[in-house]
Amino acid sequence: MMSDTLKPSLAPPAARRDHGLSLGALARRPETGSFLGMLIVFAFFAVFGGSSFLGLGGAASWLNVAAEIGIVALPVGLLMIAGELDLSVGSVIPAASMTVAVLSGYFDLPLVVGIAAALALGLLVGFVNGLLVLRTGVPSFIITLGSLFAVAGLTLGISVLVTGSTGVALQTGPLGKALLGSFIGGMFQVTILWWIAALLAVGYILHVSPIGNWIFALGGDKVSARNEGIPIDRLTVQLFMGSGFCSAFVGISQAILYNSAQVSTGQSFIFNSIISVVIGGVLLTGGFGSVVGIAFGTITFAIVSQGIFYTGFDANWASLIIGVLLLLAVLMNNTFRRLALSATTSKGKAK
Amino acid sequence: MTTPILRLTNVSKSFGPVDVLHDISLQVNAGEVLCLLGDNGAGKSTLIKTLSGVHAPTSGTMEMDGQPVAFANPREASDRGIATVHQFGGTFPLMSIGRCFFVGREPVKRWGPLKAYDRRTANEVAVKAIQGFGITRITDGDRLVGGLSGGERQSLAIARAVHFGARVLILDEPTAALGVKQASHVLRIVLEARRRGLAVIFITHQVTHAMAVGDRFAVLIRGSLAASFAKGERTREEITDLMAGGEAMAELEAEIAAHEAGSPQAA
Ligand SMILES: Nc1ncnc2c1ncn2[C@@H]1O[C@H](COP(=O)(O)OP(=O)(O)OP(=O)(O)O)[C@@H](O)[C@H]1O
Ligand SMILES: [Mg+2]
Numbered sequence: 001m002m003s004d005t006l007k008p009s010l011a012p013p014a015a016r017r018d019h020g021l022s023l024g025a026l027a028r029r030p031e032t033g034s035f036l037g038m039l040i041v042f043a044f045f046a047v048f049g050g051s052s053f054l055g056l057g058g059a060a061s062w063l064n065v066a067a068e069i070g071i072v073a074l075p076v077g078l079l080m081i082a083g084e085l086d087l088s089v090g091s092v093i094p095a096a097s098m099t100v101a102v103l104s105g106y107f108d109l110p111l112v113v114g115i116a117a118a119l120a121l122g123l124l125v126g127f128v129n130g131l132l133v134l135r136t137g138v139p140s141f142i143i144t145l146g147s148l149f150a151v152a153g154l155t156l157g158i159s160v161l162v163t164g165s166t167g168v169a170l171q172t173g174p175l176g177k178a179l180l181g182s183f184i185g186g187m188f189q190v191t192i193l194w195w196i197a198a199l200l201a202v203g204y205i206l207h208v209s210p211i212g213n214w215i216f217a218l219g220g221d222k223v224s225a226r227n228e229g230i231p232i233d234r235l236t237v238q239l240f241m242g243s244g245f246c247s248a249f250v251g252i253s254q255a256i257l258y259n260s261a262q263v264s265t266g267q268s269f270i271f272n273s274i275i276s277v278v279i280g281g282v283l284l285t286g287g288f289g290s291v292v293g294i295a296f297g298t299i300t301f302a303i304v305s306q307g308i309f310y311t312g313f314d315a316n317w318a319s320l321i322i323g324v325l326l327l328l329a330v331l332m333n334n335t336f337r338r339l340a341l342s343a344t345t346s347k348g349k350a351k
Numbered sequence: 352m353t354t355p356i357l358r359l360t361n362v363s364k365s366f367g368p369v370d371v372l373h374d375i376s377l378q379v380n381a382g383e384v385l386c387l388l389g390d391n392g393a394g395k396s397t398l399i400k401t402l403s404g405v406h407a408p409t410s411g412t413m414e415m416d417g418q419p420v421a422f423a424n425p426r427e428a429s430d431r432g433i434a435t436v437h438q439f440g441g442t443f444p445l446m447s448i449g450r451c452f453f454v455g456r457e458p459v460k461r462w463g464p465l466k467a468y469d470r471r472t473a474n475e476v477a478v479k480a481i482q483g484f485g486i487t488r489i490t491d492g493d494r495l496v497g498g499l500s501g502g503e504r505q506s507l508a509i510a511r512a513v514h515f516g517a518r519v520l521i522l523d524e525p526t527a528a529l530g531v532k533q534a535s536h537v538l539r540i541v542l543e544a545r546r547r548g549l550a551v552i553f554i555t556h557q558v559t560h561a562m563a564v565g566d567r568f569a570v571l572i573r574g575s576l577a578a579s580f581a582k583g584e585r586t587r588e589e590i591t592d593l594m595a596g597g598e599a600m601a602e603l604e605a606e607i608a609a610h611e612a613g614s615p616q617a618a
């Protein structure tokens with residue numbers, strides 16, 4: 001009989017070791033692959049781009065691009081880890097630009113009012129996205145594809161109706177300009193600092209706070225996450241609102257930086273943010289990823305798209321490099337994930 | 352006579368026009384393993400989803416310790432001590448053992464208004480709890496759950512339920528996808544849970560597994576309780592027949608006998 005053989009053997013004092021740098025621990029980190037990718041890309045452009053790429057100007061050019069994409073890629077990455085996608089960022093950005101420009105430029109309201117309205121708009125689009133995803137059960141790819149077009153149409157329609165044009169000028173006071181649209185040292189966009197702040201905030205949410213665990217669980221297995229009592233509906237809506245908010249923020253800072261807003265400026269962000277997140281080691285189907293990885297992915301993307309101008313190559317080749325890089329990144333990340341699944345950190349396994 | 356931890360009286364469940372469970376009455380006591388047997392689609396999973404708060408019964412009553420209960424959601428049931436390891440899912444392959452163990456109940460350290468997930472505590476407690484069930488190979492709470500064997504994953508889920516104070520442990524086919532060795536591991540863990548005084552509801556297709564650990568047995572056929580008996584009251588063959596609705600197995604045996612008679616080398 002089974003019960004006679006039941007002797008729950010007590011654990012021998014397991015050889016505990018704190019995680020040093022073992023291969024297993026390294027493979028387990030979602031950013032390992034993207035870090036290598038970033039180094040390789042950087043080295044490539046350091047060789048072919050020469051000293052001007054390596055100089056301050058070169059650094060500023062890719063950092064500026066990375067910061068704008070990065071602020072959007074972070075919440076998009078969180079959503080992807082939670083198993084959702086958000087394409088609507090591509091029209092929330094211009095919608096927010098237009099909102100702040102129309103209110104604070106065309107109508108001359110205080111800048112804070114315009115900013116608040118634009119951010120509220122971003123939150124609202126996110127809220128609606130989240131609600132529709134929950135209520136309809138339609139994949140978020142489709143829902144946000146719909147809202148991408150709906151918001152773009154609304155922006156265009158309302159802009160033309162109100163201002164009679166598709167572009168509006170915006171003059172801001174020194175404070176607004178300094179905080180959202182200035183260059184530090186004449187070349188580094190102040191957005192870089194906001195990106196760093198966003199990295200810290202999202203890093204805290206995902207990796208430090210218990211909510212991060214909920215996000216991973218939600219992306220790993222939605223039904224089980226719900227059964228464990230995780231408020232997945234609220235969390236989903238909040239994540240969509242986060243991406244609406246961050247997209248709106250980028251839209252606002254663009255309008256302030258360029259002193260004007262156009263109805264169609266954000267489309268490139270849709271794919272650029274997703275590419276950065278995927279290069280950064282986030283699993284497209286959810287449940288795996290890291291904020292550091294997303295940052296590496298964003299930097300890699302920015303280096304390729306800007307570094308090309310420092311080489312003698314035709315800039316058209318940048319898209320080719322990004323395409324190949326994306327595929328390589330996914331393959332490499334898959335390999336690392338497989339390694340991670342089979343890896344233990346214990347060098348001397350207990351028994 | 353002791354009050355059972357959990358008692359169902361005349362529980363029925365239908366999904367719209369589809370009646371899945373009819374008039375089920377069951378009970379489990381502390382320190383006892385109730386095996387729930389039945390063919391595919393008999394309603395076993397539906398029954399335990401009703402017990403664990405995923406579905407509300409259409410009619411009938413559920414009592415815990417003699418008090419009527421109704422669960423609005425699975426969390427409410429698990430807060431009352433009914434822990435379920437579902438047939439599919441339940442663990443998160445790309446999460447670490449520690450994170451998976453504490454999912455939804457993360458231990459935190461506080462810095463003023465900020466909360467931080469306490470990885471070290473989570474890993475230590477998780478590894479200790481799993482080792483307490485005899486799985487001593489697991490020493491590293493940072494390992495990803497997807498890298499564990501099926502049996503180890505079931506053990507993780509069971510250890511977790513017990514750690515969080517489960518009094519009733521519901522296991523939906525925990526041995527279904529496992530080889531002999533892994534399955535016997537899980538069975539041993541079921542017995543350890545019973546020894547710790549839990550009531551265990553154990554669902555399986557495999558009569559051998561049921562007979563190894565069961566104290567009481569209940570057989571579901573097309574949503575009704577076809578039989579309910581204690582250990583030793585039925586033979587293995589009788590149970591197998593019951594599960595298959597009696598006829599199917601006899602037919603199969605007849606076919607096999609005929610086949611063997613026809614092909615002499617199959618001796
Ligand atoms: N949500 C639902 N809506 C309608 N019918 C359902 C639902 N859930 C289950 N059923 C039906 O109820 C019956 C019993 O299903 P259940 O999953 O409980 O069977 P089971 O005994 O667990 O089978 P298995 O051994 O294959 O796991 C099946 O016919 C199934 O189609
Ligand atoms: Mg089932």
